[in-house]
Amino acid sequence: MLLKNIVEKNFKYFSYFFSYLGYNIFLLIFLSVLVGVFDGFGLALFIPLFEVAVDPAKSSGSDTLGEFSFLIDFLTNAGIEISIGNILTFMTSLFVLKGFFKFMDSYFKVSLQISFVKRLRFQMLDGLSHVSYQHFVGLDAGRIQNTLSGEVYKVTGAFISYFNTLQHAVLLFVYTGLALISDWKFALLVSIGGFLSNLIFKILFRKTETASITISNKGHAFQSYLIQAVQHFKYLKATSYFAKYQRKLVNQIHEIESFQRKIGFYNSLLNGLREPMILVIVVFVIIIQINFLGGTLSSIMLSLMFFYRALNYVISIQSSWQMFISQFGGIVATSEMIKMFDSGKEENKTTNSMGDFGQIRLDQVGFRFKENGDVLKNITLEVNPKEAIAFVGPSGSGKTTLVNIIVGLLEPTQGNIRINGVERSALDLSVLRGKIGYITQEPVIFNDTVFNNVTFWAEKNPENLRKFNQAIELANLSEFVAKLDQRENTPLGDNGVRASGGQKQRISIARELFKEVEIIVFDEATSALDSDSENVIQENINSLQGKYTLLLIAHRLSTIKNADCIHLIKDGQISASGDFETLMSQNNYFNKMVKLQEF
Template sequence: MNTVKQLIKKYFKNFFYFYRYLRYRVFVVIGLTFLFGLMDGFGLSMFLPLFEIAAQSGEKTMSQTEDESGLLRVFEFLHIDFSLVSMLVLMVVFFALKGLFFYIKSIYDAKVARFFIVSTRKNMLQRFSTLSFRHFIKSDVGAIQNLMTNEINNLLYGFREYLTIVQKGVMVIVYMLFAFAMNAEFAILIMVGGLIFNFLFQWIYKFTVTASRKLVGESNDYQGTIIQLVANFKYLKATGFIKGYARKVVKNIESIEAVNYRLSKLGAITGAIREPILILIVATVILLQVYVRESPLSTIIVSLLFFYRALTNLTDLQTTYNYFLGKVGTMENVERFTNELAEGEEANGKIAFTKLESGLDMREIDFAYGSTNILSGVSLHIEKNKTVALVGESGSGKSTLVNIIAGLLPVDGGEYKVNGQSIETYDRYSFQHKIGYIAQDTVIFNASIYDNVTLWADRTAENLLRFNDAIVKSSMNGFVDSLEEKAETLLGNNGINLSGGQKQRISIARELFKNVDILILDEATSALDSETEKNIQKNIDALQGQFTIVIIAHRLATIKNADSIVLLDNGEILGKGTFEELKLTSRKFERMVEMQAI
């Protein structure tokens, strides 16, 4: 039993890969292909009586004794007149039905391909959206982008090729059945030739799979280098290193194209040798049948039609299979990535979070990345609608603590409660929907101001009112009114048309539009000039008391009005209190204030 399972797993692995997505649709494709081949086979069968009638010097019928294939007996059983007119009519009917089934099959093939790629994309996006943040930050961004763009497209090509392989296989079986019905001995000889032909392709398949896997790895590296080239363009340009980095990208491109060339070369070999070998096999078998076995040429010719169709489909199958093997690396990569997404899926509670009622409580929180401790025994209570600032040197654990507050990272030890309940009991997405997040690196989409603020909300009267309110509260109304296209102005790639302060105001307006309860500011003003920072700070101060605000700040002047300041050092809390209280109780905080001359 285990041996059978291993054989099935080995030889039908690709079939089950696609079957997971398609289910019964695979068998519908096979059924339609079989009917298409069956009609073609019946149509070709009509050539045998036509050849025999022609051989009888114009006689309109043929005798049963001359029908070695038994075709006459079949038509007598069905009460069909075995005449020239009847055979021609039947031939037209069979080929008309063949055309009908071809149309139905082609339409269904397109539907199945569409269903497969949509299902695959949706499945991957759904799994990616539930991927834990902790797992994401350890992932290769270049590989992810390559998978969700190029590799998914390659997978579609691979699926279409596999669909062709299945259909060609069905056609080979159908034509072989007809060939056996016409001349079993001739069929066996052709099958032996076909098997020999198949062995010639095995070494090509082996090299194709190896090249396919190498291509996936090279493509992942290429995506990563391109992402970094775009992200660090300014630095590379300013330091004159852009040409040096471009040479690194060129090497990657050359490696990819070398693999593509190898795959093309292997494909060219299969295309060049298939027809000559096919004709050699057919010619050899005909000579054996006519001069050694002395078989009637008319039967051989009709059998040859079936075998030529069978062998043509077989060689097409082998060629397509070779191209399909070029996508095996993609299939393995997509499956591996999908499994990784499933393993990295974050736990999610069942209780829908509606609003922050009491506050946020962290008790004895521990967190580590691998063997590196980031937070140790952190206890913190954040009251509703109060502003808490987190300060400390780089690496003190501020960002990690904020990520825990936002539900991005689960704690390794201790408790994190929201409204008196463990955060693990809440539906994570409903909780995070109530969080506004504004970072130093603002998120600006290549879309209009309205879409950037509302995240593509429908332009209903209610949403337009909320949009205008958010624009006013973020002090963006004057800027928007000054633009020719107002709220429909496109902001360009990463907000290229905006200043730093305008980007931050867009970010603030977006979070206000969302109707959040918790507002997180992660060094939101550190990259701005002093004047812009003061203006943004006024906007933020105006929001105090309306939201629960958590601020990470290096510039202590921006947090003087916070209700509470928490000083972190090496993952531990060294002190808490108002600005003035912490100056009196913490010598470290006092030195920080003195260094910034506040």
């Protein structure tokens, strides 16, 4: 437990990336080590190169290489003369090897980046796909959109910055090790100085991390307000509220900018301090080494060459780490989003399939949201195949909640549901929902062609074209499609802007008919339509009656006049049931509702 706490505290970022990439990280580290080693060997050869250049008669330059004399010994043992040309050739070969491993290192990092981002996106999309509807309705739409579309790019940047930091740290370790081999006293003093200077940078890193997380949270709120501005644009414009709402958005932008400015200040301060501090440390150590520790100039030069490389990576580490911290909020946002999706994951405990829909029976079903009281109480009813069942009642009575329970979007908090005599929990929800069509008050239209909207991007082959034509015929869309310039290939625009409300509803109906469903839900399907469009949709509903099981939720009672059974819902309970004429004659409340609508 202690070891786990130490790892989580000190290597939490490494653990995060390791969970996605596994042991590939260590291969990347190994490639970085090879880059540093071959580069260091090549640098070490500068000392004998200079010596031979000054004194061509010198037969060996290994005297001043110390622990690196094996490089010159390698040439000697191979029978190669120690000359400027041969040393340069050997040095070049080492740098070519370094270049090869540098290429492998860079390309492998790009491959890991692509793999990581793809897995992260898939994980979030999979989480969204499997989250229950009941959990989803409690989530912040702005936060979801900001995380999936914006914060994920920050995670990509954080990945690049983190692995740049990791590779730079590996190279720093390699060059520091080479410097220690060359002159351990000099290297040790510079390392101590570098460690002390890093304490100052650590304070700035913490401040940057806090600001980054705050920016992500502010971004969630801004996206949420922005989505609402687009959704309610008509209202805000018509009432002159947009100017006030705009000020709210402007304030959010100012707050985000303020924290971005803080990060910019910390980055600028770090950039200004790095090189002067490093130079002061090196100069100070050289003075101590020569005057007090008796170091030789050649050993200091060799060690200094390694430290020249190492100190460059010190600067690079601090730059890339600062960049990582500034984008760290994206990792927090995506991790929290994944946890939120996982915590609301819908349990599908079985893969048992089912045949055609038979009878659906609810026994003493109740439902309540955690934060509210009972929405439904003691609901007992039956839905038989190919019946048209309607649910009416005042707003907030629980009509939509009841239908959402019937079709499996919500699970009852009491009672049970049986389909074909089998507990619904024993059936595969994905198979069950594949047999259900859902027509909402606001039609779901995608920014694509008529064909793709109806077929949900099915392959355009003869069989699917036949099914498409059959679906639009049943939905009374054939004439509309025939008049379009590109017929079924005509784009409908954002949210179906090129179609009327009634046409969009019929496209929604055609989609469900193409899907070959058994149950179709009409949730206030005509409440937002004009009278002519309502009549067309009503004709659609009438034409489907007896062919499909229809569940109708309606405020406009004219749409459910021909229903086989109407359930009047009041205060979360079924207060009366029967056909239209029976309720008219026996239920005063229903009779009053009908008369108020004057039809």
